[in-house]
Amino acid sequence: RAKENGKNRVAFYDAEMQRIVTERLQLESDLHLGLKHGQFQLHYQLQVDCQQQPAGVEALVRWHSPERGWVSPGAFIPLAEENGFIVPLGHWVLDQACHQLAQWQAAPAPFSQLVMAVNVSARQFHQPAFVASVEAALARSGAPPRLLKLELTESVFAQDLELIRDRLQRLKALGIRVSLDDFGTGYSSLGYLKRLPLDELKIDQGFVRSLHRSAGDAAIARMIIALAAEMELTVVAEGVERDDQFQALLAMGCDRFQGFLFARPLALAEVESRLHGVDA
Ligand code: C2E
Ligand code: MG
Ligand code: MG
Ligand code: MG
Secondary structure, eight states, X not given: OHHHHHHHHHHHHHHHHHHHHHHHHHHHXXXXXXXXXXXXXXXXXXXXXXXXXXXXXXXXXXXXXXXXEEEOHHHHHHHHHHXXXXXXXXXXXXXXXXXXXXXXXXXOTTGGGOEEEEEOOHHHHTSTTHHHHXXXXXXXXXXXXXXXXXXXXXXXXXXXXXXHHHHHHHHHHTTOEEEEEEETSSOSOTTHHHHSOOOXXXXXXXXXXXXXXXXXXXXXXXXXHHHHHHTTOEXXXXXXXXXXXXXXXXXXXXXXXXXXXXXXXXXXXXXXXHHHTSOO
């Protein structure tokens, strides 16, 4: 009897596994088709300075699938990193962001001064042709490199540090900036900070979220801001939702702010109409 039960359970797991595998394959093929058929879009979330004036935007990818509706990046970026789809998607994102940056550059202020931040995943960064692809995207669009910023996460640094440094130096030689996203959540040592040519640290939203009720999180935010100042890096807080969080970060010396308090990620037309109301 026990044996029989076991058999049933195995059969159940097999069916369940089968279903999961089939779904993943379907998602994978839908992603490829989606890219081919123009179902991806960039949304833009404002980053503001201490006076709450727009300083730049972060490009965040969105997928509208005819079968699934809007799919958030959290639901497909991890899979895309695993199966390599992030490489063609990342190319598209970079191209699109550079194209938009060039358009804005040619418009009056505040558009012409916006810095465009683009997320780059570890898998993408480690492609041998990555630097060349950034260079090509800049050349194709005519976007000014000094207004392009790449956001990397610490997962990038899991590989050989010399190799990473060489790649970062070649990116910096193009004139672009490099930011370290979700800072404080990784497991790597802090040693790489002094060895890598970074421009910016981005305090992870986890620390910002509980700033007002956790002395520990407030201490970490304060430490990151002090560390950034010491190393002459700019520092951005992400996930700022409340005015008391903004005020606390401002008092700690944070330079840039991003979060629902200022703006949600918006479609192109929406972010443009928001910015039209701003005096340069
Ligand atoms: P991230 O780069 O850390 O982006 C910040 C995320 O926080 C975004 O989620 C944004 O919508 C969200 N956010 C911003 N302000 C607030 C706030 O005040 N409160 C809360 N609760 N959330 C806020 P999103 O757009 O869902 O993106 C999630 C992640 O997906 C990104 O995290 C990034 O790691 C990845 N991602 C998005 N677009 C791309 C892309 O084009 N390429 C790559 N490689 N990854 C991307
Ligand atoms: Mg980011
Ligand atoms: Mg982040
Ligand atoms: Mg994040």
